[in-house]
Amino acid sequence: MKYEYNRRCECGHTEAIEVTRKEACFNLKGHEIWRKKCPKCGKSNSKSMSAPFVEIEKDLLLEWGNNENYRFLDQDEDLILARESYIDLILDVLDNHQILQNKRNILIGALCVIIFDNVETDDKPNQDLIDRLIKELKKRPDDVKNAESWISDYIAEVVFPMLKES
Numbered sequence: 001m002k003y004e005y006n007r008r009c010e011c012g013h014t015e016a017i018e019v020t021r022k023e024a025c026f027n028l029k030g031h032e033i034w035r036k037k038c039p040k041c042g043k044s045n046s047k048s049m050s051a052p053f054v055e056i057e058k059d060l061l062l063e064w065g066n067n068e069n070y071r072f073l074d075q076d077e078d079l080i081l082a083r084e085s086y087i088d089l090i091l092d093v094l095d096n097h098q099i100l101q102n103k104r105n106i107l108i109g110a111l112c113v114i115i116f117d118n119v120e121t122d123d124k125p126n127q128d129l130i131d132r133l134i135k136e137l138k139k140r141p142d143d144v145k146n147a148e149s150w151i152s153d154y155i156a157e158v159v160f161p162m163l164k165e166s
């Protein structure tokens, strides 16, 4: 698997720059690549840049979980992690691994976002998925309590009342 940034210069030249999986996942080279000199015109006037997509796997989630400086790109991390395919991985890391407290909050937040997205959908809500996640969150009341102040209000307003229902 190849991980490449595509940096487009103001002169029109586009350069593909390869990075490692880890560098791509945590955007470790993004700022450097943005400021890089263009091989065609020699200036560092970047116009746009696209970053490679990285599937988050266990090794990367654990590295992230124990390193304060690692971020999944520059977006909201709970949104990046809020994918149905990541649920088992997130639960595994919460239950079986030591990670930083604020990273635990982000993982709980991601589970809440998945619930939110499935409640507030234009399609038919995936009730099985919602029920499963509510059940999983109820098993981890301490984690939910710790994450409470961190989770966005609009998400909390939808998800937290569901956690109180029996």
Ligand SMILES: [Zn+2]
Residues within 6 Å of the ligand: 009, 010, 011, 012, 013, 038, 039, 040, 041, 042, 043
């Ligand atoms: Zn250029």
